[in-house]
Amino acid sequence: MNPLVPQLRAIVGAAQVLTHDDPATDLSAWEQDWRKRAHGCALAVVRPASTAEVAAVVQACAAAGVSIVPQGGNTGLVVGGVPDTSGTQVLLSLTRMNTVRAIDAANLTLTVDAGCVLQHLQAAAANAGFLFPLSLAAEGSCTIGGNLATNAGGTQVLRYGNTRDLCLGLEVVTARGEVWNGLSGLRKDNTGYDLRDLFIGSEGTLGIITAATLKLYPQPAARLTAWAAVPTLQAAVDLLGQAQQRLAAGLTGFEVMGQFALGLVDRHFPQLRVPLWRDSPASAPGRPKPDAAPPGGSEPREAGSVGAPYFVLLENSDFESEAHARALFESLLETAFEQGTVSDAVVAENLTQAKALWHIRESIPLAQAEEGLNIKHDISLPVSRIPAFCDATDAALQAAIPGVRLVNFGHLGDGNLHYNVQAPEGVDGKAFLREEEEHINTLVFDAVARFDGSISAEHGVGSLKAAKLPHYKSPVALDLMRAIKAALDPQGIMNPGRVL
Ligand code: FAD
Numbered sequence: 001m002n003p004l005v006p007q008l009r010a011i012v013g014a015a016q017v018l019t020h021d022d023p024a025t026d027l028s029a030w031e032q033d034w035r036k037r038a039h040g041c042a043l044a045v046v047r048p049a050s051t052a053e054v055a056a057v058v059q060a061c062a063a064a065g066v067s068i069v070p071q072g073g074n075t076g077l078v079v080g081g082v083p084d085t086s087g088t089q090v091l092l093s094l095t096r097m098n099t100v101r102a103i104d105a106a107n108l109t110l111t112v113d114a115g116c117v118l119q120h121l122q123a124a125a126a127n128a129g130f131l132f133p134l135s136l137a138a139e140g141s142c143t144i145g146g147n148l149a150t151n152a153g154g155t156q157v158l159r160y161g162n163t164r165d166l167c168l169g170l171e172v173v174t175a176r177g178e179v180w181n182g183l184s185g186l187r188k189d190n191t192g193y194d195l196r197d198l199f200i201g202s203e204g205t206l207g208i209i210t211a212a213t214l215k216l217y218p219q220p221a222a223r224l225t226a227w228a229a230v231p232t233l234q235a236a237v238d239l240l241g242q243a244q245q246r247l248a249a250g251l252t253g254f255e256v257m258g259q260f261a262l263g264l265v266d267r268h269f270p271q272l273r274v275p276l277w278r279d280s281p282a283s284a285p286g287r288p289k290p291d292a293a294p295p296g297g298s299e300p301r302e303a304g305s306v307g308a309p310y311f312v313l314l315e316n317s318d319f320e321s322e323a324h325a326r327a328l329f330e331s332l333l334e335t336a337f338e339q340g341t342v343s344d345a346v347v348a349e350n351l352t353q354a355k356a357l358w359h360i361r362e363s364i365p366l367a368q369a370e371e372g373l374n375i376k377h378d379i380s381l382p383v384s385r386i387p388a389f390c391d392a393t394d395a396a397l398q399a400a401i402p403g404v405r406l407v408n409f410g411h412l413g414d415g416n417l418h419y420n421v422q423a424p425e426g427v428d429g430k431a432f433l434r435e436e437e438e439h440i441n442t443l444v445f446d447a448v449a450r451f452d453g454s455i456s457a458e459h460g461v462g463s464l465k466a467a468k469l470p471h472y473k474s475p476v477a478l479d480l481m482r483a484i485k486a487a488l489d490p491q492g493i494m495n496p497g498r499v500l
Pocket of ligand 1: 080114142152203209
């Protein structure tokens with residue numbers, strides 16, 4: 001047994017240090033990433049219950065020269081929170097640190113342990129009469145520590161910003177095992193470099209986030225959701241502009257979904273019944289041609305061609321009343337219909353319908369997984385350039401690999417697309433990834449760079465994109481990042497091989 005293991009057991013208790021020494025212990029929940037792209041092997045999985053225990057674990061690891069991989073809910077999508085295959089790294093799981101420490105109603109803040117599951121934290125805010133707006137499909141499992149470490153985005157960024165914008169303070173255990181208490185809850189503090197912003201988005205490579213002070217917001221009086229079919233991607237961008245003008249800060253969500261992406265939901269989860277999916281004779285403007293079925297898409301469930309090449313999900317949060325929200329929404333959509341920006345639209349009648357619409361949107365990644373392995377790109381672009389980017393890149397991909405299928409959807413309001421590439425119908429996903437992934441990534445990322453975008457909008461870099469960063473980030477920025485890493489983690493023990 002590695003001599004570090006008994007030291008770790010003395011710190012957190014024997015039951016909270018799991019190793020492969022006991023053949024009956026299955027560590028795959030911590031060692032395998034969510035997408036099952038990597039399966040590592042840890043020296044030990046360590047589960048501290050307090051900041052003091054985290055600090056003592058880091059001190060022991062630093063003294064032994066052993067590297068540490070922090071992990072929250074293990075829902076990250078870039079292979080950043082699982083150990084490598086060496087069997088020498090300590091996997092530090094934060095999930096036992098899950099206490100809501102304090103709610104300060106007058107200061108509109110919530111202070112929580114890093115291992116709190118996002119959904120529990122949203123509920124704690126709601127129980128106190130407030131809104132904590134961070135929301136993403138993994139919210140039932142991901143932790144606020146992981147959200148902060150990846151600066152997660154989600155569906156409300158348009159109005160409330162990324163996780164970075166929702167955080168006022170952090171508590172961090174440094175790579176030397178010291179505790180930095182920066183849980184101030186201040187909205188103004190210009191006393192030098194912003195350490196909080198340095199740790200947010202650092203993916204566990206600079207220190208371990210153990211707690212955070214987060215911003216709370218008033219709950220809106222009503223939240224309304226609409227689903228619109230649009231004739232082109234440019235029309236979706238135009239609708240976004242119209243919605244921003246008309247709804248202003250009330251526009252809290254604006255998601256776009258390509259026809260093939262929704263075709264996968266229709267194929268694998270037909271019980272969800274995608275609205276406006278089949279064309280109706282009434283939907284005149286921009287009515288797609290009968291051959292506009294999803295490429296290699298689903299078998300028709302009923303007569304009629306698929307209704308539009310793109311669909312949009314809009315959310316309007318209103319601080320006056322539901323009637324006010326509905327009137328604004330309906331007038332927006334009527335104008336858009338008259339101008340040909342939307343070809344058809346429905347507004348949810350109640351919360352159940354609204355949840356059903358969001359559920360369809362959130363089922364796209366799962367439907368995609370059901371369809372087989374695929375190549376994911378989480379990219380951002382200036383919103384104005386998205387239609388031209390997609391025209392050029394869709395065509396380049398089709399020319400390179402005829403029949404390739406594009407699962408294009410995402411947070412259009414933030415300029416963030418999940419521009420994913422699925423093998424042509426009938427082609428084995430594993431072989432497709434093996435033979436085409438590198439080539440496709442280069443094609444897509446080069447196009448992103450030409451259109452002034454980013455190769456990682458919200459998922460981070462992890463180890464999946466670490467090798468790509470030097471090609472797409474300026475050498476000056478990379479040098480500064482390396483200098484920060486060397487200053488904060490001189491031994492290089494914090495999540496090595498990730499980001500840089
Ligand atoms: P983990 O996966 O455990 O870790 C992620 C990274 O953070 C790793 O590098 C890890 O080392 C580090 N880390 C974790 N905890 C700490 C800590 N306490 N201190 C320091 N470093 C730490 N992301 C979005 O931005 N927007 C989305 O809409 C979105 N949707 C998703 C939908 C699904 C179905 C899934 C599976 C993922 C989605 N994600 C999305 C990915 C997203 O990054 C995560 O869901 C979430 O932010 C990660 O939290 P986690 O607790 O699971 O972190």
